[in-house]
Amino acid sequence: MDIFEEHLQTWLKARGQRQKRREIARHVCYVTGVHQKSVSRSFKRVQMRDHSRPERRGRIEEYTPDATAALKAVWDMAGEPCGENLHSQIGEYVRILKRDRLWEHTEEATQKILRMSLGTVKNRLAKFIRKRFPSHGRSTTSRGAIHTLIPIRVGPWNEAPTGTVQIDTVAHCGDTTAGDYVFTVNSADVATLWGDRRVQWNKGREATVRSMEAMDDASPFPILERHPDSGSEFINWHCCEWSEARKQKLTRSRPNHKNDNCFVEERNGHIVRRWVGYTRFDAREVVDALNAVYDVLTPFLNHFMASRRIISKERIGARWKVTREKKSLTPYQRVMARGDVSEDVKVKLKEEHERLNPLLLHREIDRRLKVVFTLQERHGEPKARGEVR
Numbered sequence: 030m031d032i033f034e035e036h037l038q039t040w041l042k043a044r045g046q047r048q049k050r051r052e053i054a055r056h057v058c059y060v061t062g063v064h065q066k067s068v069s070r071s072f073k074r075v076q077m078r079d080h081s082r083p084e085r086r087g088r089i090e091e092y093t094p095d096a097t098a099a100l101k102a103v104w105d106m107a108g109e110p111c112g113e114n115l116h117s118q119i120g121e122y123v124r125i126l127k128r129d130r131l132w133e134h135t136e137e138a139t140q141k142i143l144r145m146s147l148g149t150v151k152n153r154l155a156k157f158i159r160k161r162f163p164s165h166g167r168s169t170t171s172r173g174a175i176h177t178l179i180p181i182r183v184g185p186w187n188e189a190p191t192g193t194v195q196i197d198t199v200a201h202c203g204d205t206t207a208g209d210y211v212f213t214v215n216s217a218d219v220a221t222l223w224g225d226r227r228v229q230w231n232k233g234r235e236a237t238v239r240s241m242e243a244m245d246d247a248s249p250f251p252i253l254e255r256h257p258d259s260g261s262e263f264i265n266w267h268c269c270e271w272s273e274a275r276k277q278k279l280t281r282s283r284p285n286h287k288n289d290n291c292f293v294e295e296r297n298g299h300i301v302r303r304w305v306g307y308t309r310f311d312a313r314e315v316v317d318a319l320n321a322v323y324d325v326l327t328p329f330l331n332h333f334m335a336s337r338r339i340i341s342k343e344r345i346g347a348r349w350k351v352t353r354e355k356k357s358l359t360p361y362q363r364v365m366a367r368g369d370v371s372e373d374v375k376v377k378l379k380e381e382h383e384r385l386n387p388l389l390l391h392r393e394i395d396r397r398l399k400v401v402f403t404l405q406e407r408h409g410e411p412k413a414r415g416e417v418r
Contacts, residue, residue, distance in 0.1 A: 032060055033075045033096040040072050048093040057406025074303075092149065097416070100153055102220055103142065105392045108303070109335065112151030115333045119143060119150075122333070122387055129386050153404050154314045166179040179264055182280035183289050189219040191369050192253035195293035196241070198232050208410075211310035211319065213301050214240040217293040220365040222294060222338075223249070223331055228319040238271050247327075247376050248412055254278040290314035300330060304394070305401075306363070312408035315401055322397040329390040331360045332382050 030097055043049035054068040107115055111275070115301050119142055129211060132139070145153075186193075199213040200206065225247055226325040227240035230317045245252055255262035257270065259281055274278040283288030304326060310319070335357035343350040358366075361382055365375055 031075070032057060033071050037072060037075055041076070046328050051376045052097050091154070092141055093138075095135060095138040096145075097153060099138040099148070100142050101157060102134065104154060104157060104390050108159075108329075108391070110334065112147060113337050113353075115148045115154070116145075116150045117357045118333065118359065119145070119336045125386050125401055128355060129389070131386070131388050179269070179279055179281045181283055181289075183286075184282065185221050186292070189221070189368050190252055190253060191218065191220045191364070193219045193256070194252055194254065195219060195256045196260060196263065197290060197293045197297060198237070198260060199297050199307070200232075201308065201310040203307065205309075208311060211315050213305070213319070213323075214244070215297055215301055216244055216294055216358075217296050219256075219292055220369075221360050221367060222292065222336065222363060223360040224300065225327055226301065226323050228316050228323065230313055230316055232260075233264060234267040236263045238268060241268075241271075241295050249378055250370055252277055256280045256282065256290065258287075259284045291410065300326075304398070307404065308402070308403075310405055310408070312405050314404045314408045317396065318401045318404050322358045322394060322401060326389055326396060327394045328381070328385060329387060329394065332385055333359060333361075333387045334361045335362075335391075 036057065040050065040053055043053065054062055057068050057071075058065050071340075076365060100119075100380060102401070104110070106122065107118065111189060121141060123143065181318040194216050196214065196216040199215055201211045201213065209231055212229050212232045213226050214229060215224070218222045225244045227243050229236040229240050241255070252275075255263075255277060258280075262268075263279075264281060269279060287294050291297055305319070305322075336359075337357045338353075339351055339353055343351045343352075361378060364370055
């Protein structure tokens, strides 16, 4: 029971009795820690309270549960990004969903999430539950014998033109690298963060070249340079001759220096592992099915997944001070802002962007991922069944 309600009748009966009220006030101050001058005001507030209505003290809640539900819907559709990357894209998501009549929230809730500050978005997202994967994969990169013939490049990357691509392979091997299984070839353009990915069986040199050819055909702009790690799937004669025939420069990162290939390395986790997980895929039927997933996932990420790039890094004692862009941008927005991308490419990308809907893309990604895991369960090795996605 509230202490003021408990002593209210005694306080009222002691009207005109200073000594009695002084004793009551001293007791209340001792228990609650309030100032003595506020005791009489608190008793008056309790006396005048309308008990038929619940007491609501403090600031009126502006972002009610309907706004939180709308924000959660946008966050799920966007692939559970951080607040900084989601905040700048909320208006674009809502616009497209309204255009295609897929927005199911009230106008009041819509206006609330549109005017949410970055801090409010971050605070709300911190309470949402993200999907987690309980295990991690294994490295499958080994040093090639031809690595001395490929020049090493360690940066800087700030002045890299559009078409400078970092590339890497991601092994879907589960908890063992023994046997045959599926690989994802992942790429990221350094200047715009435009990405692409293809799936292949194992990581033989011919299969890797076919994956790179498919990514070349899908790229909206010409590829000028490829920068892999020191893995043998890229550092070999077949890949070198193929790159020379296409007049594409081939460089590599230093062995055991993952940060030399930082743009694609971080997307191995943020994209491939985030969406596909660590399950072992050792069925050939998964290759085409997972490629079908990437056919939808790639435009979803390039057109609607925003990020903030690092502007500068400064070493202060034992820590790094990292400064990022104020506003997050999608790879599509970065391509449209580049001066070294032709107008024809920008016109085609804009037409493609206007045809896309992030909610429909997300639903299709989930549907195709279910097909992938169904095929693995049906055709994969028995030891791989039952693994957690």
